Amino acid sequence: MDTKSKTCKKTRDWFSSYYDGVLSKNDSSRFDEHLRACPSCKSSYDRFTALLRGARTLPRVRTGPEFEARLFARIRAERSAPARVSWWQELARIPLPVPIGAAAVVLLAVFAYTRVGVDRAPAPAPSGAPAETVSRPSGADDVPIRTNTRPSFLDGFERGSDMGRVVGIDLHGPPYPGDVHPRTAVFVAPCDLNGVPLEGPYEPVLVEPGTRARRGPNADTSGAVDTFTSR
Amino acid sequence: MPDDVPHTTNRDAGDEDLMFRYRDGDEGAFVEIVRRYKSKIVSTAYRVLGDLDKAEDVAQETFIRVHRNAARYRSIAKFSTWIYTIALNVARNELRNTKRKRLVSLDAFGADADAEPSTFEIPDESAPPDQEAENKQLRGIFEAAIRKLPARYREVFVLRDVDDLSYEEIAEILRVPKGTVKSRINRARQRFRELVEPILGETPGP
Numbered sequence A: 001m002d003t004k005s006k007t008c009k010k011t012r013d014w015f016s017s018y019y020d021g022v023l024s025k026n027d028s029s030r031f032d033e034h035l036r037a038c039p040s041c042k043s044s045y046d047r048f049t050a051l052l053r054g055a056r057t058l059p060r061v062r063t064g065p066e067f068e069a070r071l072f073a074r075i076r077a078e079r080s081a082p083a084r085v086s087w088w089q090e091l092a093r094i095p096l097p098v099p100i101g102a103a104a105v106v107l108l109a110v111f112a113y114t115r116v117g118v119d120r121a122p123a124p125a126p127s128g129a130p131a132e133t134v135s136r137p138s139g140a141d142d143v144p145i146r147t148n149t150r151p152s153f154l155d156g157f158e159r160g161s162d163m164g165r166v167v168g169i170d171l172h173g174p175p176y177p178g179d180v181h182p183r184t185a186v187f188v189a190p191c192d193l194n195g196v197p198l199e200g201p202y203e204p205v206l207v208e209p210g211t212r213a214r215r216g217p218n219a220d221t222s223g224a225v226d227t228f229t230s231r
Numbered sequence B: 001m002p003d004d005v006p007h008t009t010n011r012d013a014g015d016e017d018l019m020f021r022y023r024d025g026d027e028g029a030f031v032e033i034v035r036r037y038k039s040k041i042v043s044t045a046y047r048v049l050g051d052l053d054k055a056e057d058v059a060q061e062t063f064i065r066v067h068r069n070a071a072r073y074r075s076i077a078k079f080s081t082w083i084y085t086i087a088l089n090v091a092r093n094e095l096r097n098t099k100r101k102r103l104v105s106l107d108a109f110g111a112d113a114d115a116e117p118s119t120f121e122i123p124d125e126s127a128p129p130d131q132e133a134e135n136k137q138l139r140g141i142f143e144a145a146i147r148k149l150p151a152r153y154r155e156v157f158v159l160r161d162v163d164d165l166s167y168e169e170i171a172e173i174l175r176v177p178k179g180t181v182k183s184r185i186n187r188a189r190q191r192f193r194e195l196v197e198p199i200l201g202e203t204p205g206p
Helices: A003-013 A015-020 A025-037 A039-056 A066-080 A087-093 A098-115 A152-157 B015-023 B027-049 B052-068 B079-098 B106-111 B129-148 B151-162 B167-174 B178-200
Strands: A164-170 A185-190 A204-206 A211-215 A225-230
Touching (some): A015 A025, A015 A039, A039 B129, A066 B027, A066 B052, B015 B027, B027 B052, B027 B079, B027 B129, B027 B151, B052 B079, B079 B151, B151 B167
Antiparallel strands (some): A185 A204, A211 A225
8 A cells, every 4th residue: 555545544534533523633734634635535525524414414203292192191100000019028928937037037137237327328309299280371271182072183192091182273374294184284282291281382283184173162363173073 | 489580481491400390399391301302312212223113112211211210310410411321221122122133225215215204204395396305315315324334333323423412422321431432433434434325326435
């Protein structure tokens, strides 16, 4: 390998560090100098940076309001579930012959004694109590979606109870990403841990072609609806 | 709290402050944390696992762990670093449990970008249809190349080149020295380039 090839190889090994600005000042100067003199390396570096800039523009995955609904339903269920019994509590329920029981008590006492002073970390504070009030989004005084009255296009919100409330409908808005029925979308507010609709903005939930919505008596500036019908 | 001390809303509060608020009983603070991080965590998990459903499960489990550990949360680490650490650990467990390392054909993606999940496609309203189709195909090639990277390179590549985290943050999340992060990123980028350039029709230099 001649000197130029060696320099080219060295320069290309530096692409990543130079791009991130973590190359030393001296090496950066040598890098700049080589790129000015070597069109091939310059071109290669330009393609390298273009690829990485492209990677950085990859879009984020969008999740719908059902993500929160599922998560908060799980947390609510976890809180309402009876406390889990640890293995040693289970063990303590098993009746033992007196000598074995006595030996176990002695062993536990010795174990506890040896642990004193070692594990003095404070007990964790109890998990947060439910907040007293959570502000409701404007226009959320609508009819909650009941499982038995929900239209099929809201099936994605059927994974738990109190999944959300319809807070708005947009029949004439702009097309939405992945829109299957341009200019029609409903907005469903996921509920928080207390079942109260969260504040917006809300992700649009697209309705199937042919679905029609009727504004209900609670319709206001947010376009709250209470009835959906399908053709 | 004295009246003259302004109380920031959850929307304005920092991540660490939100965790303390949640620990102290403010449920809205947790809702705000989820709002801020759900898309980031699902996206990172998706690119590490290559499976959208599993990525959402990983994100769910991540937030459950954040919730369960809220009482023990101390600001010993930046919150974003902490939650990414949890998410990466859950994602790694998922990879181990399923023992599935899906190899996606780059050729297939290059030829059929529609094979990509449409959920993360965000149409660019400003781009003409031809340009949008081209962008979509390019994104498909990039996504497939990321999935083809070996796991240890894929992680650093996603964290650095997609999520834009610093070397220090990545070192903390992966619990490896900064020098290791630097060398892995270097190799990951080389591999990424080797995978993508032949498809794009570019010939590497000498």
